[in-house]
Amino acid sequence: xxxxxxxxxxxxxxxxxxxxxxxxxxxxxxxxxxxxxxxxxxxxxxxxxxxxxxxxxxxxxxxxxxxxxxxxxxxxxxxxxxxxxxxxxxxxxxxxxxxxxxxxxxxxxxxxxxxxxxxxxxxxxxxxxxxxxxxxxxxxxxxxxxxxxxxxxxxxxxxxxxxxxxxxxxxxxxxxxxxxxxxxxxxxxxxxxxxxxxxxxxxxxxxxxxxxxxxxxxxxxxxxxxxxxxxxxxxxxxxxxxxxxxxxxxxxxxxxxxxxxxxxxxxxxxxxxxxxxxxxxxxxxxxxxxxxxxxxxxxxxxxxxxxxxxxxxxxxxxxxxxxxxxxxxxxxxxxxxxxxxxxxxxxxxxxxxxxxxxxxxxxxxxxxxxxxxxxxxxxxxxxxxxxxxxxxxxxxxxxxxxxxxxxxxxxxxxxxxxxxxxxxxxxxxxxxxxxxxxxxxxxxxxxxxxxxxxxxxxxxxxxxxxxxxxxxxxxxxxxxxxxxxxxxxxxxxxxxxxxxxxxxxxxxxxxxxxxxxxxxxxxxxxxxxxxxxxxxxxxxxxxxxxxxxxxxxxxxxxxxxxxxxxxxxxxxxxxxxxxxxxxxxxxxxxxxxxxxxxxxxxxxxxxxxxxxxxxxxxxxxxxxxxxxxxxxxxxxxxxxxxxxxxxxxxxxxxxxxxxxxxxxxxxxxxxxxxxxxxxxxxxxxxxxxxxxxxxxxxxxxxxxxxxxxxxxxxxxxxxxxxxxxxxxxxxxxxx
Amino acid sequence: xxxxxxxxxxxxxxxxxxxxxxxxxxxxxxxxxxxxxxxxxxxxxxxxxxxxxxxxxxxxxxxxxxxxxxxxxxxxxxxxxxxxxxxxxxxxxxxxxxxxxxxxxxxxxxxxxxxxxxxxxxxxxxxxxxxxxxxxxxxxxxxxxxxxxxxxxxx
Numbered sequence: 001x002x003x004x005x006x007x008x009x010x011x012x013x014x015x016x017x018x019x020x021x022x023x024x025x026x027x028x029x030x031x032x033x034x035x036x037x038x039x040x041x042x043x044x045x046x047x048x049x050x051x052x053x054x055x056x057x058x059x060x061x062x063x064x065x066x067x068x069x070x071x072x073x074x075x076x077x078x079x080x081x082x083x084x085x086x087x088x089x090x091x092x093x094x095x096x097x098x099x100x101x102x103x104x105x106x107x108x109x110x111x112x113x114x115x116x117x118x119x120x121x122x123x124x125x126x127x128x129x130x131x132x133x134x135x136x137x138x139x140x141x142x143x144x145x146x147x148x149x150x151x152x153x154x155x156x157x158x159x160x161x162x163x164x165x166x167x168x169x170x171x172x173x174x175x176x177x178x179x180x181x182x183x184x185x186x187x188x189x190x191x192x193x194x195x196x197x198x199x200x201x202x203x204x205x206x207x208x209x210x211x212x213x214x215x216x217x218x219x220x221x222x223x224x225x226x227x228x229x230x231x232x233x234x235x236x237x238x239x240x241x242x243x244x245x246x247x248x249x250x251x252x253x254x255x256x257x258x259x260x261x262x263x264x265x266x267x268x269x270x271x272x273x274x275x276x277x278x279x280x281x282x283x284x285x286x287x288x289x290x291x292x293x294x295x296x297x298x299x300x301x302x303x304x305x306x307x308x309x310x311x312x313x314x315x316x317x318x319x320x321x322x323x324x325x326x327x328x329x330x331x332x333x334x335x336x337x338x339x340x341x342x343x344x345x346x347x348x349x350x351x352x353x354x355x356x357x358x359x360x361x362x363x364x365x366x367x368x369x370x371x372x373x374x375x376x377x378x379x380x381x382x383x384x385x386x387x388x389x390x391x392x393x394x395x396x397x398x399x400x401x402x403x404x405x406x407x408x409x410x411x412x413x414x415x416x417x418x419x420x421x422x423x424x425x426x427x428x429x430x431x432x433x434x435x436x437x438x439x440x441x442x443x444x445x446x447x448x449x450x451x452x453x454x455x456x457x458x459x460x461x462x463x464x465x466x467x468x469x470x471x472x473x474x475x476x477x478x479x480x481x482x483x484x485x486x487x488x489x490x491x492x493x494x495x496x497x498x499x500x501x502x503x504x505x506x507x508x509x510x511x512x513x514x515x516x517x518x519x520x521x522x523x524x525x526x527x528x529x530x531x532x533x534x535x536x537x538x539x540x541x542x543x544x545x546x547x548x549x550x551x552x553x554x555x556x557x558x559x560x561x562x563x564x565x566x567x568x569x570x571x572x573x574x575x576x577x578x579x580x581x582x583x584x585x586x587x588x589x590x591x592x593x594x595x596x597x598x599x600x601x602x603x604x605x606x607x608x609x610x611x612x613x614x615x616x617x618x619x620x621x622x623x624x625x626x627x628x629x630x631x632x633x634x635x636x637x638x639x640x641x642x643x644x645x646x647x648x649x650x651x652x653x654x655x656x657x658x659x660x661x662x663x664x665x666x667x668x669x670x671x672x673x674x675x676x677x678x679x680x681x682x683x684x685x686x687x688x689x690x691x692x693x694x695x696x697x698x699x700x701x702x703x704x705x706x707x708x709x710x711x712x713x714x715x716x717x718x719x720x721x722x723x724x725x726x727x728x729x730x731x732x733x734x735x
Numbered sequence: 736x737x738x739x740x741x742x743x744x745x746x747x748x749x750x751x752x753x754x755x756x757x758x759x760x761x762x763x764x765x766x767x768x769x770x771x772x773x774x775x776x777x778x779x780x781x782x783x784x785x786x787x788x789x790x791x792x793x794x795x796x797x798x799x800x801x802x803x804x805x806x807x808x809x810x811x812x813x814x815x816x817x818x819x820x821x822x823x824x825x826x827x828x829x830x831x832x833x834x835x836x837x838x839x840x841x842x843x844x845x846x847x848x849x850x851x852x853x854x855x856x857x858x859x860x861x862x863x864x865x866x867x868x869x870x871x872x873x874x875x876x877x878x879x880x881x882x883x884x885x886x887x888x889x890x
Contacts, residue, residue, distance in 0.1 A: 356793025599777065645779035688778075688788070691826045692797040693882075695778055701788060701795045709776040709788045709795055 013054045015341075017103050020047040022410050025096050029413060032089045041084065044092075045074040051103065053194055060106040062113065067102070069122050070095050073129045088128055095121045097414050174235050175242060178256040180213075180228035185252035187223070196229065198245045203234040228254075235259070344440070347400050351587065354390075354397045355684050361390045363707035398585060402437040405483045405490075408447045409434050412454060412481060419458045426465050426476040427458055433483035438490045439585035445562055446492065446582070449555045453494045453578050454479060456552070461496035461576055471573065473497065489564075490584055495577035501570040503527045510536065528568045528576075532556045563589060563606045589685050591712065592660065593678040593704070596650060597642035600710045602683055602702055603660055603672065607715040610661045611677060614638070614654050627654075629671045631661055636669040639718055645697055651675050664719035672718065685712065697721065751837040751872055752819065754802045758872045759832075760839060760865070765821045765877055769835055772816040782882060783809050786831055791820065798829040799880060805857045823877045830880070839872070841865060846874060 024047035030036040031044075052067035073092070076082040098121050101113045177199070181192050199205050213226040220226075233242065242257055249255075365383050409431050420427040438446075462468075462477035469475050482493045503524060510516045510530045522530075530536060534553040559566050564582035583590065583606075591602035592611070610631075618630040619638060627638040638659065640650035650673050651657025659671040683702035686709075688695060699714035749760040775787030775798050784803030788795050798818060803809040810816065810831055818829040846863040860880060861873040 352793065359790070359793050647777065647779065686793075686795045688795060688797075691795060691828060692778075692788070695780065697779055701776075703790045703793065703795075707790050708774070709790050711776065711778070 010058060013058065014103070014107050016054065017051055017107075020051050021096070021100055021103060022407075023047045024051075024099070025093070025410060025413065028089060028093050028096055031084060032086075032093065036084075038078065041074065041078045045071065045078050048074055048099070051099070053191060053197075055103075055106065057191075057193065058106075060102075062118075063099075063102040063106045066099060066118060066122060069125045069129075070099060073125045076129050082128065091121070091124050091128060093413075093417065095125055097417070100414070173259045175231075175233040175237060175239075176256075176258045177231040177233065177242060178228065178254075178258070179231065179246070180254040181225040181249065182252050182254070183221075183224050185249050186225060188249075188252060190249050190252070192227070192229065195245055195249065196231065199231050199233065199242065202237045202241050202245070206232045208232075225253075342400075347397075351397050351401065354394050355587075358390050358394055359684075359703045359705075359707065361386055362705040366706055398439070398587075399437075401440045401585070403440050403443050404435045404437050405443060405446065405492075406434040408443055408450060409481060409483070411447065412450065415451060415454060416458065416479065419455055423459055424464065425458060425462050427462060428476050428478050429454075430478060430480045431482070432480065436483040436485060436490060437584075438483075438582070439587070441586045442490070442562060442582055442584065445558070449558050449566075449580065450481070450492065450494070452552075452555050454481065457494055457496040457498070457576070457578075461498035463499050467499075471499075485584075486581065489581045491579060491581045493577060493579050495575060497575040500572040500574055500576055501528050501531070501568070503572075506530050528570050531568070532566070560606070562586065563604060565606060587685060588682050589702075589712065591681055591683045591702070593681050593683075593710070594641075594658070594660070594674040595676050595678060596645075596674040597648035599642070599645075599647050600678065600704065600708070601641065601674070602681075602710050602712045603662070604699070604712065604715060605680065607662045607664065608660050609663050609669070612659055612661065614657070614659045614671070614673070616653060616655045619654055629659060631669070631671065634669070636661065636671050637719075638671045638673055639721075640673045641713070641718070642674075644718060644721065662715050662719065664716045668719055670715075670719040672713070672715075683710075683712070746840060746842050749839045749841060749872075749874070750819070750835060751839055752817070752832040752835045754805070754833050755807055757807070758836060758870055759801075759861075759875050760837075760872050761819070761821065761875050761877055763838065765823070767820040767822055767827065770818050770820065772812045772814055772818060772831070785882070786810075786812065789818075789829065791827070791829070794827065796820065796827060796829045798831055799882075800831045801880075802831075802833075804880060805860060807857070821877060823881055826881070828881070839865070839867065841867075849873070 024044055027036065027040045027044040027047065030040050048067055048071045052064055052071055055063040055067060070092075073082070073088075077084050077088070082088070098113065098118050102118070105113045179192070179195070181190075185192070196205075196207055200207070208230040210228045210230065211226075213228060214220070215226065239257065246253070246255055361383075365387065368379055368383060412431070413429055416427050416429040457479050458477075462479070463471065463473075465475040468477060478497045480493070480495045482495075484491050484493075507516070507522065507527050507530070510527075510533065511518045513536065515530065515533050515536060516522070531552045532555075534551075536551050536553065556566050559580050559582065562582050563586070564580055566578060566580040568576060568578050570576035589602075590605040592605055592608055594601050594603060612631075614629055620628055620630070620635070622628050622635075628635040629638045638654070642648050642650040654673055657673050657675050658677050659673050660677075661669060661671050663669050681704075683704070686701045686703065688698065688701050697714055697717045698711045699717075700712045701709050702712055704710050748763040750763050750766050751758055751760040753759075773789050775789045777787040778785055778797070781787075782803075784800040786798040786800050788797050790796070800810045800812075810833075812831055815834075817832055817835055819832060819835065820827060820829050822828075845865055847866070848863055849858055849861050850864070857873070860875055862876045863874050865872045865874065
């Protein structure tokens with residue numbers, strides 16, 4: 001086994017871990033909301049179990065130890081031996097956070113696990129498992145008294161996990177189980193290690209491995225089962241229980257279950273039916289098992305001339321119907337989503353090609369319409385059909401990249417729990433619209449602003465429990481995180497039922513920090529929007545949670561860089577709602593197509609506030625030559641796009657053209673003067689840097705329906721250019 | 736690498752083209768396709784020899800006027816001009832020339848050093864010259880064609 005495939009398997013394991021941990025948390029949250037049932041508990045158990053199983057195969061001890069304690073408690077819960085009450089679920093949720101940390105640490109991605117926290121939770125979990133009265137108190141104050149429990153790392157070894165409840169009394173000869181998995185067993189994603197572990201639960205088990213069946217590497221068939229195990233169990237163990245362990249691998253292994261009374265080796269050879277190797281072979285399980293084997297003292301590379309089939313009882317004789325989905329060995333098979341993992345590059349290449357197809361189709365349609373062919377032949381109809389088809393292909397291809405926002409949303413409950421704990425507030429997070437789909441690149445970049453806004457909502461929005469009660473609200477605050485599609489964009493809403501924005505204080509701070517003049521008259525809405533000003537932070541004390549000097553202005557900027565907008569509404573005493581709207585993809589842009597000095601240009605619609613026809617009397621010159629235009633009692637610089645880009649001179653006089661009022665980064669406004677507006681259109685963004693280089697004032701290029709390239713304006717650059725340099729006026733104004 | 740090839744006697748194929756009265760050539764392996772002139776979208780704040788960008792099957796292709804680049808005068812392109820689509824480093828660029836004239840098979844030992852008399856601007860882009868049938872053809876160093884981009888590189 002070389003290094004690389006193993007790393008790849010490990011990567012797959014961590015990918016699976018991510019999904020499992022997500023399922024785990026989702027299950028716990030469902031339980032918390034009272035929506036869970038026995039199957040939910042089973043699902044949580046399976047998730048922990050699978051994480052543990054995989055981790056064991058890779059020798060991630062810390063992770064295995066923690067998962068084991070977790071799993072043990074879940075086992076108690078699903079057996080109904082322990083009540084699944086609120087306190088337990090809260091502890092389990094925090095345990096799932098730590099499990100996440102362990103996985104991240106094992107992956108080498110996250111910070112090392114907070115040992116004290118982990119140990120504290122282990123103690124809590126164990127206390128819950130054993131139902132001791134005294135440690136139960138720890139659930140109330142988990143972090144504080146972790147030392148009291150003096151966590152002793154539980155050395156976990158799947159091979160000698162013997163519950164104390166099963167004393168090893170050998171009555172009537174010990175059991176000897178000889179078990180040789182066939183390829184089919186691995187092909188069904190079963191794992192010999194899991195079966196062995198199940199067996200070891202039944203009583204004091206000793207396991208021997210027979211690796212003599214492993215051939216030399218050059219003839220090794222990786223999909224074959226070459227190993228066999230001999231397990232000894234105390235005679236007191238019920239035979240039915242042993243058979244049950246193998247219930248799901250029935251027929252896929254050579255199995256002999258024998259009483260060890262006689263000395264004679266009970267070798268009877270009966271070939272069990274060997275299924276043809278299934279096409280969807282789970283290499284992971286196989287190699288994981290093999291890896292576990294390599295770590296065992298046996299030397300797998302030991303040359304063996306031919307695989308020595310050990311023993312087999314007609315395994316088919318046990319004809320128990322498959323039941324009880326909670327059987328651990330069955331867990332990995334339980335979910336088989338019909339999905340494939342595809343390299344993102346391939347998808348992107350497909351998307352590019354389809355983009356070209358769409359443009360080519362538009363060009364073709366235009367060429368044909370220029371000739372007289374349309375009426376004479378069926379070409380017109382054919383072209384229309386072609387257009388419908390290409391649009392459909394484009395939508396379908398974009399849908400490949402679309403992902404539900406769930407992947408971001410499901411990270412939030414943990415954040416909320418942690419922030420709530422830090423701030424001493426009680427918070428309930430309600431999420432809606434998790435299935436809302438948006439382009440992958442957008443999903444990835446949503447996490448940061450949502451995180452920031454949720455922190456803000458809890459830290460600044462919600463009141464402390466006592467204040468809430470005093471205001472006649474429930475002590476537990478609610479934060480709602482919702483996603484929905486609205487007119488071709490995705491809208492994310494984050495609302496809290498807190499105190500709302502304290503406008504007096506916001507205004508006071510803004511004045512104090514010199515962001516607004518003291519005597520400015522502002523509407524409520526304008527005051528609310530002051531929190532988006534750079535350098536604004538309202539927390540009375542700089543808190544760990546959200547007062548690090550980066551404020552809502554950073555959120556606003558990151559959303560704007562995605563072509564999105566953010567707004568706030570707030571009612572005193574009732575709470576605030578932040579609404580951000582984003583494009584569904586970063587590959588296309590909603591643009592305003594304009595003409596300027598015979599050039600066709602595209603201005604990003606997200607930046608445009610308004611468009612208007614400038615009136616001569618609204619245009620003034622500051623300092624003799626810098627033109628400004630009056631826009632709602634505000635003077636904003638007037639930028640002649642054609643002159644700024646060096647294409648010539650814009651409309652003259654200005655009142656013959658159109659001014660686009662745009663808002664650039666940091667809220668600076670400007671009026672872009674162009675000749676005319678052609679219309680709104682979604683355009684595909686093409687980078688100029690691929691074949692050339694970045695150009696100041698141009699964000700990117702696109703290809704319009706006529707096949708010509710049009711430039712997309714970089715609003716921020718255009719606006720900051722005018723503010724930086726005082727250019728000679730290329731613009732003659734009508735006085 | 737190309738310099739090294741010149742030392743050996745390796746055979747190579749070149750595409751020759753005309754700019755005004757002069758003939759130039761580039762390695763055929765660098766040329767992706769040759770197409771007629773289509774009007775380009777001008778780019779702001781670029782040197783005069785940057786004719787702008789065109790749509791090459793969905794890709795944005797910058798067009799360099801080789802005549803302007805060599806200091807031989809800016810071309811006013813019309814339908815008879817030709818764009819050679821070439822691959823330079825990781826980029827695909829269109830070179831505007833008057834006409835493609837020939838495909839040549841030469842060995843590298845036929846390359847002569849550029850005489851000192853040539854104009855400075857041209858010399859900067861020429862690796863060497865060939866003499867064939869009384870014609871003089873200059874071999875162009877493609878990687879020097881791209882405009883230097885101090886700003887873009889720094890950023």
